[in-house]
Amino acid sequence: MISAPFPPPDLAVLEDMADAARAVIPDNLRRHLDGVVIHVADFPDEATCRVMDLESPFDLLGLYHGVALGDKSVSATPTNVDMIFLYRRPILDYWAETGEDLHHIVRHVLIHEVGHHFGFSDADMERIERQAADRAKG
Secondary structure (H helix, E strand, O other): OOOOOOOOOOHHHHHHHHHHHHHOOOHHHHHHHOOOEEEEEOOOOHHHHHHOOOOOHHHOOEEEEOOOHHHOOOOOOOOOOOEEEEEHHHHHHHHHHHOOOHHHHHHHHHHHHHHHHHOOOHHHHHHHHHHHHHHHHO
16 A cells, blocks of 8 residues: 555645635635635535435535525525535545646635635636636736
8 A cells, every 4th residue: 555655635735725815815806705604524425415416525625604695685584604614635635636736726626716705707717717827926
């Protein structure tokens, strides 16, 4: 059995990466994320796997759970906090398979889930990713 030359990043490291990714989301969008909780877990829970009809918990890198911003109403009382879940083990598996930069993967997944919060199209999310990548470069 071959062992990794270093331990894989733990939950706290991915949380730090998610915070860094959130910081480079364009300001006009990030200000609407104040109430959105970002939570990093090893895997989606069993209920999520069942509802999403996943063949494997490795099939889901992230998930937005809440009401899209455009669907919110001042007359509706929210029952839950809007949350973005990032799943560490599937993200690390994807990282190992692709060799992509782990920070880039975390930023990509986070922005994709933020896009669901805003109800954005894939083209909108790609534009936001380009803007965030430019900001991350400094």
